[in-house]
Amino acid sequence: xxxxxxxxxxxxxxxxxxxxxxxxxxxxxxxxxxxxxxxxxxxxxxxxxxxxxxxxxxxxxxxxxxxxxxxxxxxxxxxxxxxxxxxxxxxxxxxxxxxxxxxxxxxxxxxxxxxxxxxxxxxxxxxxxxxxxxxxxxxxxxxxxxxxxxxxxxxxxxxxxxxxxxxxxxxxxxxxxxxxxxxxxxxxxxxxxxxxxxxxxxxxxxxxxxxxxxxxxxxxxxxxxxxxxxxxxxxxxxxxxxxxxxxxxxxxxx
Amino acid sequence: xxxxxxxxxxxxxxxxxxxxxxxxxxxxxxxxxxxxxxxxxxxxxxxxxxxxxxxxxxxxxxxxxxxxxxxxxxxxxxxxxxxxxxxxxxxxxxxxxxxxxxxxxxxxxxxxxxxxxxxxxxxxxxxxxxxxxxxxxxxxxxxxxxxxxxxxxxxxxxxxxxxxxxxxxxxxxxxxxxxxxxxxxxxxxxxxxxxxxxxxxxxxxxxxxxx
Numbered sequence: 001x002x003x004x005x006x007x008x009x010x011x012x013x014x015x016x017x018x019x020x021x022x023x024x025x026x027x028x029x030x031x032x033x034x035x036x037x038x039x040x041x042x043x044x045x046x047x048x049x050x051x052x053x054x055x056x057x058x059x060x061x062x063x064x065x066x067x068x069x070x071x072x073x074x075x076x077x078x079x080x081x082x083x084x085x086x087x088x089x090x091x092x093x094x095x096x097x098x099x100x101x102x103x104x105x106x107x108x109x110x111x112x113x114x115x116x117x118x119x120x121x122x123x124x125x126x127x128x129x130x131x132x133x134x135x136x137x138x139x140x141x142x143x144x145x146x147x148x149x150x151x152x153x154x155x156x157x158x159x160x161x162x163x164x165x166x167x168x169x170x171x172x173x174x175x176x177x178x179x180x181x182x183x184x185x186x187x188x189x190x191x192x193x194x195x196x197x198x199x200x201x202x203x204x205x206x207x208x209x210x211x212x213x214x215x216x217x218x219x220x221x222x223x224x225x226x227x228x229x230x231x232x233x234x235x236x237x238x239x240x241x242x243x244x245x246x247x248x249x250x251x252x253x254x
Numbered sequence: 255x256x257x258x259x260x261x262x263x264x265x266x267x268x269x270x271x272x273x274x275x276x277x278x279x280x281x282x283x284x285x286x287x288x289x290x291x292x293x294x295x296x297x298x299x300x301x302x303x304x305x306x307x308x309x310x311x312x313x314x315x316x317x318x319x320x321x322x323x324x325x326x327x328x329x330x331x332x333x334x335x336x337x338x339x340x341x342x343x344x345x346x347x348x349x350x351x352x353x354x355x356x357x358x359x360x361x362x363x364x365x366x367x368x369x370x371x372x373x374x375x376x377x378x379x380x381x382x383x384x385x386x387x388x389x390x391x392x393x394x395x396x397x398x399x400x401x402x403x404x405x406x407x408x409x410x411x412x413x414x415x416x417x418x419x420x421x422x423x424x425x426x427x428x429x430x431x432x433x434x435x436x437x438x439x440x441x442x443x444x445x446x447x448x449x450x451x452x453x454x455x456x457x458x459x460x461x462x463x464x465x
Contacts, residue, residue: 059406059407059441060407060408060409060441062409062441062443063407063409063441066358066359066441069359070359073359076359077359078358078359079359079436107436107437107438107439108435108436108437108438108439108440108441109439110439111438111439112407112439176402191402191405191406192398192401192402192405195401195405205438206391206394206395206401206404206438206440207404207405207438207439207440208405222405223407226405226406226407229406230406
């Protein structure tokens with residue numbers, strides 16, 4: 001049997017799922033093992049598979065699943081009718097990179113706090129000139145793992161205190177409270193007050209993308225404020241390559 | 255069945271195709287319509303919509319020329335067999351499967367809102383739509399609980415939102431509402447939480463039918 005070059009596999013990720021990496025690692029193992037061991041029909045008999053590129057930062061499972069479906073079925077998706085079919089010159093990875101480049105630029109995804117991350121540097125590709133992602137979407141490199149310890153609930157101590165909204169100066173219920181992501185900044189505000197503040201420059205939109213703290217003026221993503229509120233800020237942590245060798249990523253080595 | 259021929263002056267190659275006349279969907283009863291739609295993998299709809307959909311499907315699957323042909327206008331000598339309807343959507347029949355109506359990623363068919371009843375011009379319809387969308391936006395902004403939910407990226411249940419809008423006197427079909435929510439990057443789900451008891455499952459697979 002001839003040596004097959006590694007095929008590629010990519011997954012979308014929901015940041016709230018703490019064990020996503022373990023799950024996807026298990027799935028990769030299943031895919032590689034073939035259909036009889038729980039791998040999907042499509043991946044059975046092809047491979048071996050390795051995770052190359054992930055899109056993460058979805059604020060809900062539903063959003064991640066929909067994105068995943070559209071990425072895998074671009075020609076059935078009503079949001080991607082402008083994306084042409086794979087040309088003969090295009091490799092599978094090139095095509096999927098083109099599709100995802102398009103996806104990040106259109107609604108309903110172009111205002112979500114997503115990150116495109118290349119896990120394997122050797123496969124990394126640049127965005128085509130006309131397909132740059134929205135400015136708030138970073139491109140990251142390197143492997144990640146789920147944080148084992150849950151993030152500290154830094155807002156706990158404040159729940160007792162009465163908080164006043166920096167913008168409207170009225171009392172804030174805990175359920176409606178946002179805090180500046182910088183620990184040293186004491187800005188607190190209503191979700192809606194801050195949203196209106198962030199949307200000053202985009203009056204026709206309902207969902208903010210980014211803005212500046214009204215108190216310390218630092219720039220931040222709306223998604224970061226919400227993640228900070230829900231205590232899942234930084235569910236993913238980067239690992240250096242050397243750490244990865246002795247970590248779960250090692251099991252993915254082909 | 256009857257056979258039609260087309261003018262041969264177009265450059266495209268034409269073939270003679272036997273065309274089955276359209277069944278009388280309007281005379282069928284609801285179970286029969288459901289059955290017929292089921293063969294295309296389309297779930298049961300209100301009766302009127304089922305009739306429209308079956309007619310659409312029949313026209314699409316019995317056309318003389320391909321739907322994207324520019325030569326349609328030059329076809330002469332055709333029988334009463336009609337061209338595919340000017341589509342509000344671009345779904346070829348292969349897209350009509352059971353997930354198509356609940357997956358916002360697939361084409362959404364006409365939802366029979368009153369704009370389609372005719373009698374108004376396209377610009378009037380567009381302006382009416384814009385008014386309704388503005389009303390939806392205002393509704394969201396005025397409902398703090400709802401707006402806060404959206405701002406925290408929590409998915410909306412589409413049917414619930416539709417009911418709320420209806421109660422507020424805002425009439426907008428599901429398709430247009432979904433388009434608007436998409437344009438605002440607002441996540442929604444078409445799953446009905448009350449109706450479907452959750453099946454316990456170990457793995458979270460793609461929920462194609464729910465979004």
